[in-house]
Amino acid sequence: MKIKIPPFFILSCWVAASIAPGIAYAQIYSGTSAAGTVVLSNFSSPEARVLLIAPSRGGYEAPASTAVASKSISAIPSAFKEMIEDAARQHDLDPNLLHAMIKVESGYNPQALSAKGARGLMQLMPDTARRFGVSDAFNPKENIRAGAEYVQWLLKLFQGDVELALAGYNAGEQAVIRAGYRIPNYGETQKYVPKVMAHYK
Known part of the structure; x- marks a missing residue:
């Protein structure tokens, strides 16, 4: 509105x-x-x-990743915008998808840290960061590059199904496979996927 x-x-x-x-x-x-x-x-x-x-604590809903952000960033910093567009081009992705994910994951806070240990703009878990060669998950360029590479990998795995790729990003690809190539019945993932899709659309 x-x-x-x-x-x-x-x-x-x-x-x-x-x-x-x-x-x-x-x-x-x-x-x-x-x-x-x-x-x-x-x-x-x-x-x-x-x-x-800003919304009060009574009306605020934290990001699906439960990232702890010191403040909300409503405008996209130009440096992040360029990094996101570069990563999207490099990995053949729609930059709007990456923007939607970052909005939900961290609210564009490069220092976001979740209770589970996910870090940075795209909330990379330590294992995922290592898997995609990230030395500093709080480095915006490294974080976005690895997040985009993981998204690309997930889209290939799930034959271009964006919702399954998002579910895999949130819950892990094995959880999606075990669920019969459906969104796993995890409360966080069930909320995460439609929230990102709403921003994406």
Whole structure:
């Protein structure tokens, strides 16, 4: 949902959120359209990139990977954008798929660390990092390159089925195979796949 609204309303929203911290509220992004109109939106877009109001703990749903991020990054840093596009070209992938995965995995936080030990932008597990020759999983370029290579490998394994590739990325390819080439019945994976697909679409 995106609406265009007078600038004074932004201040009102911020004040209301500040004086009522116990009330759950959704995230709100703000920005300015090409015509100069202030835009408020509940999702990030080219016209609304600045996170004006972050969701409260009561209304926040952590990334499927349970990555611990110090803050939400609503705008894609240009350096990451270039790295993602380079990795996508190198591994014949749609860069939008990588963007969707990173959005869900880490929220573009290169220092994200999950409770299970997954690290960096694409939340590489230590075994996966070693498997794809990563020496520093918190290095954005290495992390994206290895994540993209793994995604490409999974897509080949599952004959281009994006949802199965995502399930394999989250739960491991063997879990998908044991489930009869279906999304495994793991709560995290069942949430992860549609969430990434929603961002991708």
